[in-house]
Amino acid sequence: MAIDIYKINPEFRDIMPKEIIDLEENATWAQNQKKPRGIKEMPDTKEILEEHSLCAGCPEAAALRYVLAALPKPEETIIVNSTGCTSLMFPHIALHTVHSLFGNQNAVATGIKRVLDWRFPDIEKDVVVLAGDGATVDIGLDYTLQSFFRQENITTICFDNEVYANTGGQESGATPKGQVFKMAPTGKKFEKVKMWELATTAGCHYTMNMTASAPKAVAKAVREAILVAREIGPTFLNIYTPCILEIGLSANEGLGEMKDQDKDRFASYKFVSPEAEEFLKKCKEEGKL
Amino acid sequence: MANQGPAYYSPYPTALYEGVSTPVEGKAILLDKEVDEETAMREIAKQMLTKENATIFPGPQVLYSYSDEARKKAALIKEMAEVLNAKMIPMYDYRPKYPKIDAEIEINPNHPNLTIWHNDIKAAIFIGVHCHYANVALKMVRCETDCYTIAMCALSGHEDAMATIRDQHASDLEQFIKIAREVKAELKL
Ligand SMILES: Cc1ncc(C[n+]2csc(CCOP(=O)(O)OP(=O)(O)O)c2C)c(N)n1
Ligand code: SF4
Ligand SMILES: [Mg+2]
Numbered sequence: 001m002a003i004d005i006y007k008i009n010p011e012f013r014d015i016m017p018k019e020i021i022d023l024e025e026n027a028t029w030a031q032n033q034k035k036p037r038g039i040k041e042m043p044d045t046k047e048i049l050e051e052h053s054l055c056a057g058c059p060e061a062a063a064l065r066y067v068l069a070a071l072p073k074p075e076e077t078i079i080v081n082s083t084g085c086t087s088l089m090f091p092h093i094a095l096h097t098v099h100s101l102f103g104n105q106n107a108v109a110t111g112i113k114r115v116l117d118w119r120f121p122d123i124e125k126d127v128v129v130l131a132g133d134g135a136t137v138d139i140g141l142d143y144t145l146q147s148f149f150r151q152e153n154i155t156t157i158c159f160d161n162e163v164y165a166n167t168g169g170q171e172s173g174a175t176p177k178g179q180v181f182k183m184a185p186t187g188k189k190f191e192k193v194k195m196w197e198l199a200t201t202a203g204c205h206y207t208m209n210m211t212a213s214a215p216k217a218v219a220k221a222v223r224e225a226i227l228v229a230r231e232i233g234p235t236f237l238n239i240y241t242p243c244i245l246e247i248g249l250s251a252n253e254g255l256g257e258m259k260d261q262d263k264d265r266f267a268s269y270k271f272v273s274p275e276a277e278e279f280l281k282k283c284k285e286e287g288k289l
Numbered sequence: 290m291a292n293q294g295p296a297y298y299s300p301y302p303t304a305l306y307e308g309v310s311t312p313v314e315g316k317a318i319l320l321d322k323e324v325d326e327e328t329a330m331r332e333i334a335k336q337m338l339t340k341e342n343a344t345i346f347p348g349p350q351v352l353y354s355y356s357d358e359a360r361k362k363a364a365l366i367k368e369m370a371e372v373l374n375a376k377m378i379p380m381y382d383y384r385p386k387y388p389k390i391d392a393e394i395e396i397n398p399n400h401p402n403l404t405i406w407h408n409d410i411k412a413a414i415f416i417g418v419h420c421h422y423a424n425v426a427l428k429m430v431r432c433e434t435d436c437y438t439i440a441m442c443a444l445s446g447h448e449d450a451m452a453t454i455r456d457q458h459a460s461d462l463e464q465f466i467k468i469a470r471e472v473k474a475e476l477k478l
Contacts, residue, residue, distance in 0.1 A: 004355040009363035012352050012379055020381050053387050092384050 002123075003031050003075040006094075022046040023094055030073040036288060039069045039219045048074055052089040057251025059241040059258060060159050063212035064089055067130065067157065070219035072226055072288070077126040078116070080109040082140065084132035085166045085243070086159055103140030105129045106147035109154045117153075126155070126226050133160040133174035137195050141173075148202035148234045155229040156236045157222070158195060161243040169246045176265060181246055196269050199236035205229075205276040209269035211240035213258035220289075227283055228276045235276075240266040303428055304448040311446040317454040318446065326461075327468065329454050333414070334469035336437045336452070337373040338478055340412035344376045345369065348418030350443070352379055359417075361459040365466065366416060372469045374478075375414070383422050408434040415450065416441040416457075423447055441465075 006024045008016055026046040028037045048068045054061045064086070071077050074095055081090045083102040090097045100108035109129045116125040136144055136158040144156060163181055164170040171184035173193040180187045196209040206228040208221050218239065225235035242257045244250070249257055262268070272280070283289050304310075304321075312318045317329030324332075337343040351362045370377050413436050415423050423440060427449040430438050440450035441457045454461075 005349070005353050007354040009352060009354045009360060011363040011367040012347060012377070015377050015379050016352070016381060017379075050384075051387050092387075094382070094384070 003029055006075070019046075019050060023048075027074075027094075028069075029075050031075065036072065036223065037069065037074070038223075039066055039215045042069050048094050049089060049092055050094070052092055054085060054088055055245050055251075057244055057254055058085070059212055059244070059254040060085055060161065061089060062215075062254075063159060063218060063239055063241045064130070066212065066215045066218040067128075067222050068093065068095075070222040071126070071128070072223055073124065073126060076123060077128060077226075078112055080105050080112065080127065080129045082129075082131035082135035083166065084135055084159075084164075085161070086130055086132055087166075103135055103138075104143055105131045105135060105140055106152075106154070106156060107143040109156075110147050110150070110152045113152060113154050124230055126230060127153075128226065129154060129156040131156075131158060132165070133158055133162060133195075134164040134170075134172045136160075137173040137193050145198065145202045148199060148204050148236070151203060151233040153229050153231075154234060155222075155225045156199075156234065157225075158236070158238045159241045160195070160238050161241050161246075162192070163243050163246050165243040165246055169243075192265060196236065196238045196271075199234075199238075200271045204234045204236045204271070205232045205273040206235040207238075207269070207271040208236075209238045209266055211258035211262050211266045213255060213262055223289060224280055224283075227288060228272075228279060231279055232273070232276050238266075302432065304431070309448045311448050312453060312455055314456065317452070318448065318450075319452050326454055329452055330465050330468045331472055333439050333441075333452050333454070334373065334465070334472040335476070336412045336439070337375055337414065338469070338473055338476055340437060342376065342410045343373060343412040344378055344410045345373070345414045345416065346378055346380050346418065347416055348380045348423070349382060350419065351417030352381055358459060362417065362462060365459060365462040369462065369466055369469065372466055372473060380415075380418055380422075380426075383419075408436065410434075410436055412437040412439070414439045414441055415447075417443075420444060420447075424449065 008024055023046055028041050028045050049065055052061050079097045081087050081097055081099050082105040087099055106129055109127045113127040160174050162175045164172055169181040169183045171188045175188045176192045178187050196207050200207045206225050212218050221237050225237055229235045240258055240261050242254055244254050309321045316323050317326050319329055319332055347366055351359055354360055427438055427447050430436055431449050438450040440447040440453040442455050443457055446453035446455035
């Protein structure tokens with residue numbers, strides 16, 4: 001069982017640091033929970049992400065904590081990441097994660113998911129892609145859309161900060177028109193690509209565009225998207241996690257920026273296919289949500 | 290540091306480019322010599338029993354209770370530590386540490402400042418450490434310290450350790466413990 005990789009052999013208990021013992025005893029592994037996991041346990045349970053090296057106050061870090069808290073079965077989940085600021089957090093996650101070559105994340109996730117289904121036919125294994133907007137909307141667009149066309153059973157989450165943050169501020173397809181960055185001094189010439197609409201058109205069964213301003217809403221979307229991906233087909237979440245550094249905000253201003261954008265570029269968009277809707281209704285009745 | 294040619298693509302001199310490779314099945318390597326397993330086990334026991342601050346670094350493949358083999362090995366490693374009078378420092382996962390690692394209490398191959406306890410550990414056994422991390426860590430330790438490193442590997446061994454034995458399963462650890470007891474008696478320890 002995958003959960004066993006967190007169980008410490010008794011001979012070594014006395015030499016293990018507290019954080020590792022806590023991970024075994026006090027993290028919300030699905031197997032130990034009667035109710036679905038969620039963000040309400042965050043204050044008093046051991047989190048799967050201990051620490052990170054992002055800029056202080058970066059909303060990506062908060063959003064990733066919500067995502068991790070909402071995974072239906074973390075011990076059976078593999079997260080595929082791509083290069084970018086998110087990848088600064090990935091080495092700190094106490095789950096199996098795979099860092100794929102920039103842009104290749106949905107192709108890599110496809111392979112992993114197919115092999116897992118073949119290798120463990122009786123266990124539900126969730127494969128979740130988490131990548132930035134540069135990786136999703138620009139350089140990995142081909143692989144991302146192709147995985148939707150092929151109806152792969154994976155969840156794709158884009159942390160859309162509307163910029164190539166990790167390389168110092170170049171415009172991406174997700175940057176809004178007119179935006180000026182350090183390395184895009186003349187301003188973006190065309191409109192923000194509506195990746196969520198492309199995802200729906202390309203065959204996703206559950207698509208959302210949202211900000212990470214409301215933790216509960218993020219957690220609900222993550223849980224629903226993963227359950228739908230397991231049973232029905234590809235799902236896509238586009239979540240605004242502003243790069244406070246590149247747009248000149250201070251560490252405590254990220255939340256305000258997300259709240260402002262809840263009414264503007266990230267005004268809620270939600271698409272659920274009829275099959276997915278039916279399935280989610282069933283999940284609710286069975287207490288999986 | 291980098292000079293020229295393939296050997297210098299690595300910032301550290303690696304054993305492979307000095308002509309040392311992993312042992313063939315049934316054999317072990319001591320420094321650059323191929324020897325039989327029992328000879329290697331005797332030397333490993335001697336090094337661990339006589340060098341300062343001898344330490345066993347158990348890795349995830351033995352620390353966690355995910356298979357019968359891992360559970361058996363855990364009990365044997367504990368026994369091995371007692372026989373060798375060795376300390377144990379767990380290499381429980383490979384996540385890098387922020388803001389910085391405390392080299393006093395842990396080693397982590399993601400940190401290039403790895404020196405194992407400021408070079409106070411003079412003999413060390415790596416066991417249950419995943420190959421790719423053992424490879425990196427053993428190269429660093431080899432280059433930056435005078436620690437006698439020992440790889441007790443369940444697969445094909447590590448040429449960058451001073452001593453490497455391969456295919457080490459629970460029954461082989463039992464054999465090693467038996468030999469270590471004998472060496473301990475011979476050394477009157
Ligand atoms: C194949 C490849 N091309 C380019 C890069 C350089 N690169 C590293 S991070 C990055 C930008 C990441 O932007 P995004 O996906 O939006 O993530 P963010 O840093 O904004 O979270 C780029 C272009 C790379 N690492 N690999
Ligand atoms: S550069 Fe931007 S996205 Fe990256 S960690 Fe800093 S605030 Fe976050
Ligand atoms: Mg970005």
